[in-house]
Amino acid sequence: MDIDEHEHVIEVTDLKRVYGGGFEAVRGITFSVARGEIFALLGTNGAGKTSTVELLEGLAAPAGGRVRVLGHDPFRERSAVRPRTGVMLQEGGFPAELTVAETARMWAGCTSGARPEAEVLQRVGLAGKHGVRVKQLSGGERRRLDLALALLGDPEVLFLDEPTTGLDAEGRRDTWALVRELRAAGTTVLLTTHYLEEAEGLADRLAILHAGRIAVSGTPAEVTAGRPSRMSFELPDGYFLGDLPPLADLGVCGHESDGRVVRLRTTELQRTATGVLTWADRAGVELRGLDVRSASLEEAFLGIAQEQGVAA
Amino acid sequence: MSGVRMDAAGGGRGAGTGTADGETSGVHMGAGGTVGGMRGAFAPSARRLRALARAELALLGRNRGVVFTALAVPLAIPFTMRPALDQLDLAKAGLSIGTTLLTTAIGFSFLFAVYTALVSAYVARREELVLKRLRTGELSDTEILTGTALPPVLLGLAQALVLCAGCAALLHTGAPKAPYLLLPGLLAGLVVSAALAALTSSFTRTAESAQVTALPLMFLSMAGSGISVPTEFMPDRLASVCELLPLSPAIRLVRGGWTGQLSAYETLGALATALAWTIVAVFAVRRWFRWDPRR
Numbered sequence: 001m002d003i004d005e006h007e008h009v010i011e012v013t014d015l016k017r018v019y020g021g022g023f024e025a026v027r028g029i030t031f032s033v034a035r036g037e038i039f040a041l042l043g044t045n046g047a048g049k050t051s052t053v054e055l056l057e058g059l060a061a062p063a064g065g066r067v068r069v070l071g072h073d074p075f076r077e078r079s080a081v082r083p084r085t086g087v088m089l090q091e092g093g094f095p096a097e098l099t100v101a102e103t104a105r106m107w108a109g110c111t112s113g114a115r116p117e118a119e120v121l122q123r124v125g126l127a128g129k130h131g132v133r134v135k136q137l138s139g140g141e142r143r144r145l146d147l148a149l150a151l152l153g154d155p156e157v158l159f160l161d162e163p164t165t166g167l168d169a170e171g172r173r174d175t176w177a178l179v180r181e182l183r184a185a186g187t188t189v190l191l192t193t194h195y196l197e198e199a200e201g202l203a204d205r206l207a208i209l210h211a212g213r214i215a216v217s218g219t220p221a222e223v224t225a226g227r228p229s230r231m232s233f234e235l236p237d238g239y240f241l242g243d244l245p246p247l248a249d250l251g252v253c254g255h256e257s258d259g260r261v262v263r264l265r266t267t268e269l270q271r272t273a274t275g276v277l278t279w280a281d282r283a284g285v286e287l288r289g290l291d292v293r294s295a296s297l298e299e300a301f302l303g304i305a306q307e308q309g310v311a312a
Numbered sequence: 313m314s315g316v317r318m319d320a321a322g323g324g325r326g327a328g329t330g331t332a333d334g335e336t337s338g339v340h341m342g343a344g345g346t347v348g349g350m351r352g353a354f355a356p357s358a359r360r361l362r363a364l365a366r367a368e369l370a371l372l373g374r375n376r377g378v379v380f381t382a383l384a385v386p387l388a389i390p391f392t393m394r395p396a397l398d399q400l401d402l403a404k405a406g407l408s409i410g411t412t413l414l415t416t417a418i419g420f421s422f423l424f425a426v427y428t429a430l431v432s433a434y435v436a437r438r439e440e441l442v443l444k445r446l447r448t449g450e451l452s453d454t455e456i457l458t459g460t461a462l463p464p465v466l467l468g469l470a471q472a473l474v475l476c477a478g479c480a481a482l483l484h485t486g487a488p489k490a491p492y493l494l495l496p497g498l499l500a501g502l503v504v505s506a507a508l509a510a511l512t513s514s515f516t517r518t519a520e521s522a523q524v525t526a527l528p529l530m531f532l533s534m535a536g537s538g539i540s541v542p543t544e545f546m547p548d549r550l551a552s553v554c555e556l557l558p559l560s561p562a563i564r565l566v567r568g569g570w571t572g573q574l575s576a577y578e579t580l581g582a583l584a585t586a587l588a589w590t591i592v593a594v595f596a597v598r599r600w601f602r603w604d605p606r607r
Binding site for chain 1: 452
């Protein structure tokens with residue numbers, strides 16, 4: 001099999017998942033991930049992230065649609081896919097009474113072409129924990145053990161379901177660095193997260209799931225494009241919204257105010273900011289709580305949740 | 313020590329996969345193509361089973377309660393039953409106190425060292441999401457079930473062999489008269505116990521409730537399979553029904569192996585019953601085994 005840069009390592013077509021009670025967790029989603037790409041699935045709790053990833057991991061058969069991982073059906077052709085994938089579930093899944101080293105040894109024995117356990121444990125910062133029982137690890141350490149085992153077989157494709165949940169800021173940065181290293185080495189990574197900055201900083205492309213459907217997908221820049229930037233500040237005492245220059249002239253496309261705090265949405269952030277700041281300068285007033293931010297994934301995320309909420 | 317374990321795991325594999333192969337073929341057959349047939353699949357499969365069984369052995373060793381029950385009950389209970397057995401005219405049924413106590417002990421070994429120990433192991437692994445995590449890896453479903461079962465099954469086998477040797481030496485039972493029945497008997501008991509443990513775990517919510525869900529088979533087997541009272545002392549009609557219970561053929565074969573009083577017809581009947589139970593259990597496990605926690 002020749003390695004094609006544009007080869008789609010993961011292909012999902014009109015995928016559906018229905019649970020026993022009839023609940024439709026995934027309602028027809030389509031996306032693909034190219035080799036060496038980091039793809040993030042975002043969404044609120046219950047949006048269908050884990051339900052989707054479990055289908056990609058081959059833990060369940062879809063109710064409809066098609067999944068291909070490395071060209072194979074991950075559920076029906078398990079033995080063709082598993083030696084080439086690494087998986088980190090949302091929750092551990094290791095016997096509490098085994099030590100870290102025993103867990104790694106067991107997993108290595110079940111993994112073809114496994115790297116030395118010590119090396120992988122070192123890589124995730126668990127070098128000093130070999131003799132510690134899993135039940136005595138902190139939540140963050142358990143996540144890192146899980147990551148270590150997912151990496152044991154040098155997988156071509158890595159599925160990470162909320163890899164940094166429960167990690168402290170430093171642990172989270174370490175994990176991000178590790179994922180970037182893996183991408184540099186050509187690993188394809190599919191991750192779910194509800195940390196928006198994680199997706200923004202890490203993912204080449206992403207999809208935001210809402211109620212089992214993809215609300216929007218693309219590069220972080222594409223997803224945030226067209227989303228308004230925001231500016232907010234407190235009006236000084238004695239001033240009213242009407243004292244500002246006409247908002248439409250500043251490129252503002254929406255605003256809200258409780259009389260004190262003013263929030264502006266704009267597609268031309270520089271023009272809006274300049275206009276407001278120039279006005280404040282001329283009036284000789286200070287704008288407390290001044291906050292100016294360009295469109296971020298958070299805007300997109302909240303916007304989608306709102307729009308879809310209204311639509312539903 | 314690890315050498316012993318490795319050999320044991322390798323040796324036990326034949327027994328385990330015999331049942332389990334059919335088990336997940338429905339799920340897994342399609343995947344065989346890339347592996348290159350049985351020969352190519354054998355070595356990695358044995359390696360995975362060994363790795364899993366080794367971890368399970370460590371876990372078994374750390375579960376004091378289960379180890380104590382598994383080791384103590386089969387050794388202690390039969391001797392508390394001796395006074396009751398003395399009331400029966402064993403000789404008339406062609407039995408001796410030694411062979412009766414031996415089969416009782418081996419029956420308890422099937423029930424406590426294998427069956428109940430394994431029900432709680434399957435349930436605990438499922439509830440800890442270990443089974444789910446293992447399914448994301450290269451192990452097949454069959455390998456997961458077999459690897460988890462190996463330590464208790466080997467413990468049961470070792471216990472049965474120790475009991476045989478101990479009874480022969482201490483209770484003057486002498487050598488078994490039909491030793492070729494002993495092995496199929498032990499095998500049937502171990503395999504049926506393990507398969508029924510997997511099935512029972514599907515209907516068991518927590519490791520604690522395993523103490524309740526395991527009771528029906530325990531009672532049924534103790535009362536009806538000739539573990540407490542040899543079926544020879546039952547009314548004929550009741551005995552012929554009891555012979556169909558899951559562990560009855562194993563007990564009959566073991567006892568027959570010792571007394572040499574099982575006709576070819578009876579032997580075939582026992583083997584067929586054991587096989588039928590194995591097939592039923594394997595199908596039921598394929599249909600009902602739960603890999604995800606019950607919530």
